[in-house]
Structures are given as C-alpha cells and as structure tokens.
Amino acid sequence: MKLSYSGKAITGMLTVVPAHERKFVDEMANFNFSPKRSIKLAEVMGYDRHRIVAGAVTSSDLAVAGLEHLFAGGKLQREEIDALVVVTQTPDHLMPGTSKVVHGRLGLHHDVFCIDLNQGCAGFIIGIMQAFMLLDQPTIRKVVLVNVDVMSRKVSPRDRNSYPLIGDAASVTILECDAGAPAIEARLKMDGARREALMIPAGGLRRPSDATTAEMVEDEEGNFRALDNLKMDGSAVFNFVLTEVPELIRGLLAETNTDVADIDSFLFHQPNRFMLQKLADKLGVPYDRMPSNVVEHFGNSSGVTIPVATTSNLSARLVEERLRVCLAGFGAGLTWGAMLLELGPLNFCEMIEYQEDNQNG
Template sequence: MKLNFANKKITGILTILPENEIKFEDEIENYSFSRNQSARLKMIMGYDKRRVINEGTTVSDLCCHGLNYLMESKYVNKEDIDALILVTQSPDYFMPATSHVIQGRLDLKEDMVCLDITQACSGYIIGLTQAFMLLEQDTINKVVVLNADIMSQKVSPSDRSTRPLTGDGASITVVEKGVNNEKIYASTYADGKSADTLIIPAGGCKTPSSPETAKFHEDSNGNSRSLDHVFMKGDAVFNFVQTKIPPMIEELLDDTGVKKEEVDYFLFHQPNKFMLKKLADKLGIPYEKMPMNVVENFGNANSVTIPTAITHNLENKLINEKLLLCLSGFGAGLSWNSLLIECGNLDFCKTINYK
C-alpha cells in the first residue's frame, strides 16, 4: 500500500539505551560452537556488544525516563502533547495499554489520544505513519511516537541465532504539523501467511505459558530454547529480506522520481551487518550511505534500531542541516515498509542512557 502525506515534519529524535552492556565473548560458552567458529560468526554478523535492561525494568520505565529528560530540558512541553503512540512487542501488561500507563505516570493531560501498536521490526515507520494520520485532525498539533522493546527477556541464553544480537532500547520521535508543504512518501506491506517465520510460540492466549512451554528443546543446529522464547527461521528471514526489500525501495524511488544518488542516507532496520551489506550490494548503495553499526554497538532492539542509527550516526548533521532520508523496516508479521522524508534542523537528536 502506498501512502502520501504533506505538511508534517519530525522535530526531534531521542534514543534511550540501558547502561548495562554485555559483550559477545562473555557468552560464547553458552553456545555449542567452538571459539574459532564464534569468532568467525562475530566478524561476519557484526556481533560485539549489546545493551540490555536490568531485571525489573519495563518499557514504560525507558519511555518515561526519555520523556522526563525532554520535558526537563525544555525540548517538550507536556501540555502540548496531543497524542501518545507506543509501538512495542513487549508491553508492561496485557491490560491496560502501556501508553496509558506512561500518560498516567507523567501526569499528562486527559484531552489526548493514547494508542499502543503491536509491531516489531517494522514498527517505527508504522508509528510515524499513524502520527502523520493523526495530524490530519484540526485538534492535534503534536504527536509523540514512542518505540520501545525489551526482547532480551524473550531470547534463550543458549540460542546463538537470536541471543548475540538482541538488545533493548527505546526512542522518542516528536512529529508536528509543518507549514512548508513538506512531502512524505511511504509504502507498507504484510504477509501473515508467514507469521511463524519469526514468533514467540507461547505466552499469549492461544498457548499460555506453563511448565510445559518452559521446557528447553535442542534443535538440529544445537540451539536450545523453549516455546516461551523467540523462534526465528533464519534462512527464511534472510530470503524474505533480500527478496522483498530491494524492489520496495526501487519502487518508492521510482514513484517519487528520486534517484538513489539524491538520497543522503538509507536508514534501515538493523538485524545484523551481514544482511545489511547484502541489501546495500543488491540496491547498489554505497556502504557509507547505509549505517550498519547498531547491532555491534548496542544490539537489535527491533525497530528501535532505526532511530538508534539516526541519533548515533547523524546527530550533528540533523541538528544543523536537512537531509533526504530513506527509512525501511522489516521483520515479524511478516511485515515490511519504507519511508522517504526530508528531515533536519531538529530541536534535538541525541542518545541518552538509562541506569
């Protein structure tokens, strides 16, 4: 599906990352790999270190920490927030919605929209497009898009296909009405027939968690996990990304009449460096235009990798100038999307830590 928006703009991006850092070498003994095999895996996939929460920390903790920082720094006035969108696959509760929990903790006004969206690796762009839609309303002028996940709690310590790359984090993106006829182009797709490609089999209402679902089982590759943990068909995910993302990006650029050389940066979801290099090669994009350093420094916190790539790599540029950015998310659902937006002269663009 193709979506077009006008007179909307991003005015600030903040990433919140846990201070707790785990190095890949510290967990090598958990995997049924030799040290030489693990070293090769680290080099190819870009594993190094990742940020994870301490036990007891929740998505609302990360988001409230970030919003308090923005309000105390005078970047955001709490009374100006007309809508709060939270995109997450790891809410505080089944009920109530975590966006309401955040609204209550921060004592935000009652005259506002609070909305949770359950999405993973494509969620950042889905949250932005929802914000653009809300801004079509006369009574909504400022939308705060929260994107947060703490999936380190849902990966098996003995699963080398997911554990070494999974991190935690949150981001806050402020979206407002523009006055310069800013054009934004997006596309979004879904394939629920492949929902079991990336899934946590137990824990929901279909298969509630139980002593039986908590039992560990070893697969043919030597990975050990339970039904309560993330399960990923690695080959299928790789093929999905290499098959679906390049034509989507090509079509987005063709439809808008924008050449690849005119795009300043391609900020894609970051599952691992290997997959991003293959995408860049297939699209003919220079590596320097597609940052690939999120997983090796912070880990993969679902679609929080996109704003993390932005604040980690483009902080000074986006404060002082405008850039044409192409964003793309892809993953669980299966779902994949893209966004072409001119972004810059932001009020804030930075990364902060959560203790």
C-alpha cells in the same frame, strides 16, 4: 499499499539505551558452538557487544526515562502533548496498554489520545504513519511517538541465532504539522502467511504460558530455547529481506523519480551488518550512506533500530542540516515498509543511557 503525506514533519528524536552492556566474547560459553566458529560468526554478522536491561526493567521504564529527560531539558512540555503512540512487542501488561501506563506515570492531561501498536521491526515506519494520520485532526498539533522493546527478556541466552544480536532500547520521536514541509511518500506490505518465521509461540491466549512452555529444548542446530522465547527462522528471514525489500525500495524510488545518488542516508532497520551490506549491494548504495553499525555497538532493538541508527550516526548533522533520507523497516508479521522524506534540522537529536536506578515503577 501506497501512502502520501503533506504538511507534516519530524521535529525531534531521542533514543534511550540501557547502560548495562554485554560483550559477545563473554557470552560465547552459553552457546553450543566452538569458540572458533563463534568468533567467525561474530566477524561476519558484526557482533561485538549489546545493550540489554538488567533486572525487571519494562518498556514503560525506558519510555518514561526518555520523556522525563525531555521535560527536564525543556525540549518538550507535558501540556503540549496531544497524542501518545507507543509501539512495542513487549508491553508491561496484556491489559492495559503501555501507552496508558506511560500516560499515568507522567501525569499527562486527560485529553491526550493514547494508542498502542503491536509492531516489530517495521514499527518505526508504521508508528510514523499512525502519527501523521492523527495530525490530520485539527485538535492534534503534536504527537509523541514512542518505540520501545525489551526483547532480551524474551530471548533465550542459549540461542546463538538471536541472543548475540538482540538489544533493548526506546526512542521518542516528536511529530508536528508543518505547512512548509516537503511531501512524504511511503510504501507498506504485509504477509501474515509467513508469520511463523519470527514469533514467540507461547504467552498469548492461543498457547498460554505454563510449566511446559518454559522448558528449554535443543533444536537441530544446537540452540536451546523454550516456547516462551523468541524463535527466528534465520534462513527464511534472510531470504525474505533480500527478496522483498530491494523490490519495494526500487519501486518507491522509481515512482518518486528519485535516484540512489539523491539520498543522503538510507536509514534501515538493523538486523545485522551482513544483511545490511547485502541490501546495500543489491540497491547500489555505498556502505557509507547505509549505516550498519548498530548491532555491533547496541544490538538489534527491533523497531527502535532506525532511531538508534539516526541518533548514533547523524545527530550532529540533523540538528544543523536537512537531509534527504530513505527509511526502511522489515521483520515480524511479516511486514516490510519504506518512507522517503526530508529530515532536519531537528530541535534535538540525541542518545542517553538508562541507569538501572532510574527505575521507579
């Protein structure tokens, strides 16, 4: 699918990461794997440490903390929010949606349009698309896009395929109409036939959680997980990314008469350093223009990794400069998408830490 937008822009970006940090070397004993092989895996994949919530922190907790920070700093006013889009795979409840939880906890006015999107690693791209469509309405002038996941609560600590790389985080992105903004081009593809490559088998109505879905079972690779936990077919996901994503990016660049050299930064979803470097090699992108350091410092927070890559690598530049960037997200669905746009100067571009004592239900 091809999508084009005009007269719209991102004007601010904030990320929220838990203060609680775990190191890979401290977790190796949980995995049915020799220390030597674990260290080798960490070197190849870029594991080092990750930020995960401690205790019963929910998605709305991280989202509210980020928005309250913006309110307190005068960077956003409650009354100027016209729409709230929350993208998450870890909602507070099956019903109501987390956007309504955030709306109520913040005391927003009754004319705010609230919507939840159940999207994963491509969720930042899809959230921007939804926000831009809302901005086509004359009564909507400012959209707040929240991407948030606390996936650590759904991953088995004894699953070395997933747990070392997983992270929790939230982002708050402000999108507004801007008559002078350059055109934005996006591409999006989905393949539900391959949905089982990344899934949580139990917990929905197809397979409700019960005592049996909580039982830990060892797989053929020595990982222990339950049906209530995230299950990833690593080989299938790796092949999907390296086959589908470069083709999509090349097509987007060709159709917009853009060369790799014209892009200041390729801000891609952050599955791990190894996969990102393989993508950079396939596309002919220098490593210094495709950040791949998020997993080693923060972990893979699903759809939040693009904002984390942005605020942790480019915050100083983006409050001063306008950069030509290519965004790309790929993962659960299976879904893959990309967007070519000019980003900056932003009103704010920063990262804050969430302290557990911030939790207020």
